[in-house]
Amino acid sequence: MEFERRRDxxxxxxxxxxxxxxxxxxxxxxxxxxxxxxxKKLVMDLKDMAFMDSSGIGVILGRYRTLALRGGKVAVKNMxxxxxxxxxxxxxxxxxxxx
Amino acid sequence: xxxxxxxxxxxxxxxxxxxxARVAVSAxxxxxxxxxxxxxxxxxxxxxxxxxxxxxxxxxxxxxxxxVAAALQDDGVLSLEIIDKGKGIADIDxxxxxxxxxxxxxxxxxxxxxxxxxxxxxxxxxxxxxxxxTVRMQKRLxxx
Numbered sequence: 001m002e003f004e005r006r007r008d009x010x011x012x013x014x015x016x017x018x019x020x021x022x023x024x025x026x027x028x029x030x031x032x033x034x035x036x037x038x039x040k041k042l043v044m045d046l047k048d049m050a051f052m053d054s055s056g057i058g059v060i061l062g063r064y065r066t067l068a069l070r071g072g073k074v075a076v077k078n079m080x081x082x083x084x085x086x087x088x089x090x091x092x093x094x095x096x097x098x099x
Numbered sequence: 100x101x102x103x104x105x106x107x108x109x110x111x112x113x114x115x116x117x118x119x120a121r122v123a124v125s126a127x128x129x130x131x132x133x134x135x136x137x138x139x140x141x142x143x144x145x146x147x148x149x150x151x152x153x154x155x156x157x158x159x160x161x162x163x164x165x166x167v168a169a170a171l172q173d174d175g176v177l178s179l180e181i182i183d184k185g186k187g188i189a190d191i192d193x194x195x196x197x198x199x200x201x202x203x204x205x206x207x208x209x210x211x212x213x214x215x216x217x218x219x220x221x222x223x224x225x226x227x228x229x230x231x232x233t234v235r236m237q238k239r240l241x242x243x
Contacts, residue, residue: 020150021114027206051121051139053146054214058206082139089217090210 001029008040008072015048018056027059034063040072043099047078056083057090064095075099104130105170112157112165112183114150120167121145127169128177133240140218141177141238147211148181148234155201156185156232175241176220184231191224 003012010033018026034042042063046052064074077099079087087093106127110116121142128141145167152165166182188194195216200209215222219236226232 017118019114019117019146020154021117023206051142051146053143053150054208054210055150057208057210061208062206081136082143085139085218086143086214089214090208 001026003033005039008038009043010034010039010041011043011045013045013048017051018049018059019051019053020055023055023059027062030059030063031066034066037070040067040070042067042072042074044074044076045078046076046080046083049080049083052083052086054086054090056086057092060087060092060096061090068095073097100176101173102170103173105168107169108167109164110167112153112161112163112185114153116165117146117149117153120149120165124167124169124179128171128240131171131175131177131240137238137240141179144215144218144222144236144238145179145181147214148179148236151211151234152181152183152185152232154207155188156183158186158202161185171240175239177238177240179234179236181234181236182231187228187230188224188226188232189228191226195224 001012001014003010012033067074075097108123124145125138125142149165157163163184168180170178193199195212197213198209200207219238221237223235
């Protein structure tokens with residue numbers, strides 16, 4: 001997982017597949033990246049994410065809840081059609097910005 | 100309708116096999132030359148059903164077996180059965196409601212059955228508490 005921090009924004013590139021099996025290590029890594037209270041925005045670049053099922057919904061919404069508590073937000077970009085279909089089905093676009 | 104090919108997989112109900120199951124079913128289904136979008140739908144639905152079997156069926160981490168049976172029909176339809184012998188579902192209608200989950204503390208989204216219903220043409224669930232769950236799904240891969 002590659003990441004970059006600029007001021008209060010962390011941009012992270014998640015690669016591979018996000019399912020129930022991979023959710024826990026990805027969740028742990030993301031939580032580490034946003035543990036600094038100064039982080040207000042998490043941008044997930046999903047260009048290299050080949051697959052996501054509903055386990056990914058839990059991971060993304062969980063990080064959203066953490067950041068929302070400090071007035072922050074989450075955004076996603078570069079979703080492939082399969083990932084976008086799962087994303088939209090869950091209604092996440094109501095609270096997560098698509099860049 | 101006639102079955103032109105079928106296969107059956109049996110594997111330990113552990114998370115490491117979720118990816119294996121969806122890739123295996125996808126490789127089997129490709130014989131009917133579906134589009135990439137249709138294959139992605141199948142992989143997603145299989146992932147949800149197998150994950151449910153592992154996460155809910157074997158919630159006590161007993162690691163029972165999950166069976167995935169697939170059949171290709173001469174009318175261009177793929178039929179799937181995902182079977183576990185785990186704890187079963189007491190209230191199927193409730194379990195199939197969007198966002199219903201028994202494990203919110205684990206950030207389970209409760210969208211598994213909704214994804215299956217959206218990505219496949221037909222989904223039915225048979226379950227008995229203490230006996231396990233069978234999820235049956237169908238998807239048309241091409242016109243028969």
